[in-house]
Amino acid sequence: MVLSIIIILSLLFLIFNYYISDNDFLAPSIVFILMFLVQSVMCLIATSYLNITFNMEVLIILLISYLIFTIFNVYNAVILKKTTNVVAGIKTATSRKLYFLPLSSSVSWIINGLSVLLIYSNYKFLQRLSNAYGGTRSLSEMISLYDRLTKFRPEVYRSLGVHRPFYYTALSLLVLAGSYLTIYILVNNFIVNKKINWLQMLTAVLLIIEMYFSGSRSPIFRVITFVAFLYYIFSIRNGLQHRERQKIFSKFLRWGIVLTIVFLSTLSLYGRSNSYSLFHYFFIYVGAPLWNLDTFIQTHSLPQMTQAFGEQTFIAFHNSFLRSGFLLDLPFVKANAAYGLGNVYTTFYQFLHDFGWLGLVPLVTIIVWYYSGSYRKILMTKNEPVIDFRLFVYAYLINDLIMLFFSNRFYETILQKNTIRLFIVAYLISSILFEQAIKIGPLKISFRKQR
Incomplete structure (x- = not known):
């Protein structure tokens, strides 16, 4: 009964927000509600072989979150209607076509060369790790x-004493920033002239290969969502007609189906096996987290005892800046003797774990405040022949908005020292390449030659 109400409620909020945002399917509220609607439908399908029941607490959590997203969405709609021009049915302040962004081929060759070096270093590192672990x-x-x-066994990993080369951390940060900037330029220029720069495409391919060596598909998925969001926004800024947005939505659906098939068919590439049906394996990622959250709420007192403020919610900050060495408290869940449900519980798990019900509204509001405010400003930004760094950061973080149905990705990403370093290095590189100056508030350091 509760699951049916969740589905109906999600659908109603989705339709209302879609209408309010002028049929903008990538508005933050749409993305958030849609992902939880998909989760709910997956749970409904899984009731054919699992005894899935939900309690009112999950419904209340989603209702509160939907209301916060909707309030900000309504505010965005009012502000955009008052302050911007209507261009092709999308409210945006764009007054001219998108600019072509030139990138020297020598810069691309340098990034690609360093990427090959990192891939080779990663391969040798994995060999040493394998040998240290027994063969x-x-x-x-x-x-x-x-x-x-x-x-799952970080203490064993540390005890092996196998490390990457001394240059790896700094070099990988430089390559990661340069590669993301290259992809930004690649997508921008494709929208401008419908041509692909294959040297820049090679940069993207090498980045994905390097990410493959990390053992996780999440970084690759981030690149994909980065590209998709930029494709959409650049199309708008280049004069996308209102009716053509539906074509992009159709493209995204097709890409999503293809990516799902690839996701399920590449397990062996990561050395993983699956004893479940393909549906249940997919359900563990998309569906089970919501049920796991309900199970956690029903079986634990809230909040849980922790060693530090926001130990689980802000674990990235504690471990990255304070070197606390905390581990995520994510026990595996089983539906019964035959079916496991993984160990992810949506983003709400950490909020409730650390702060109980009192933490829900402020922590969700911070997330909505960032995504809604930034998205509004992105739509209002005029085209310039430089990197729009607000757009760059948002396109990088859009993945964390999508993945809120899965885990606490937003706070884990923005409070991670490596994320901050990435944005700083990317900003410095883009400023030097396209503006020949670095601006920090009122301070400006120019690299242009004085005449």
């Missing part, structure tokens, strides 16, 4: 070993 393995087995040790 040689295939590439997929080495990747799986690294993934298991770092996620």
